[in-house]
Amino acid sequence: MSEESDLDHELQALAEQLSAGDWRTVLEAETALVHAGQAGIDVVLWGLSHPKAGVRRGCAGFLDHHGTDACFAALQWAALHDPAPSVRRVAVHSASCQRCKPRPLTGDLVGLLVQVALSETNRRVRENAIWGLRHQPQDARAVAALQQILRSETDARLRRDAHHTLKHQDPNYRARVDAQARERGIAGARARKSDQCTLEKTEHAVGQRVCDSSQKAITIRCYPQLSVASQKVTTTCLQLLFLRYSRS
Ligand SMILES: [Zn+2]
Numbered sequence: 001m002s003e004e005s006d007l008d009h010e011l012q013a014l015a016e017q018l019s020a021g022d023w024r025t026v027l028e029a030e031t032a033l034v035h036a037g038q039a040g041i042d043v044v045l046w047g048l049s050h051p052k053a054g055v056r057r058g059c060a061g062f063l064d065h066h067g068t069d070a071c072f073a074a075l076q077w078a079a080l081h082d083p084a085p086s087v088r089r090v091a092v093h094s095a096s097c098q099r100c101k102p103r104p105l106t107g108d109l110v111g112l113l114v115q116v117a118l119s120e121t122n123r124r125v126r127e128n129a130i131w132g133l134r135h136q137p138q139d140a141r142a143v144a145a146l147q148q149i150l151r152s153e154t155d156a157r158l159r160r161d162a163h164h165t166l167k168h169q170d171p172n173y174r175a176r177v178d179a180q181a182r183e184r185g186i187a188g189a190r191a192r193k194s195d196q197c198t199l200e201k202t203e204h205a206v207g208q209r210v211c212d213s214s215q216k217a218i219t220i221r222c223y224p225q226l227s228v229a230s231q232k233v234t235t236t237c238l239q240l241l242f243l244r245y246s247r248s
Pocket residue numbers: 064093094097098099100
């Protein structure tokens with residue numbers, strides 16, 4: 001067996017070692033593959049087609065920290081076509097994550113993430129793609145995809161993710177939802193103040209009535225204009241008032 005063939009087998013064994021359950025073993029393989037330079041990257045790209053999903057996932061994860069532009073096509077293929085959702089998820093992350101690499105990859109990241117966000121069948125993979133768009137520059141394709149998800153998606157978590165990502169991608173959407181949130185806050189404060197005024201008037205009126213007529217019991221009326229919380233408070237206040245005035 002030639003020296004070159006021995007080296008290939010050694011590197012392939014290191015790529016397979018990336019799927020080990022023990023993080024120290026994985027770190028050892030990762031360090032050796034980085035040390036091997038381009039040959040290490042090449043064998044990791046070979047590992048993306050390994051029959052074992054764990055090895056493919058480990059190799060996709062390796063490229064999160066060490067991937068170069070030359071790895072984008074292989075990661076894109078894995079993100080869209082690998083049969084294992086866990087491999088697709090890690091490939092989506094590794095292709096689009098900008099924090100873990102010395103330099104972000106420069107392929108059509110938005111195009112890949114939009115495709116995954118719209119066509120992927122696994123929710124976790126879609127979540128990764130939608131969150132990935134949050135860290136990409138504003139792009140009309142991302143805005144259109146996120147709007148489509150908000151219009152048609154029934155999964156609450158995916159809708160929430162799309163909402164937050166669209167706030168980043170579309171300044172007009174952000175301004176609109178922020179204005180609506182402010183209006184809801186003002187309306188809520190007004191309703192709470194109105195509830196408080198009605199509650200004080202109710203306590204005063206009932207207290208007077210119990211005092212004047214010396215009734216032994218009072219009927220707790222329901223005030224539809226009060227919130228549920230205020231109705232509970234009102235009920236408690238009326239009971240206390242009844243006890244106080246019926247003893248006097
Ligand atoms: Zn990362």
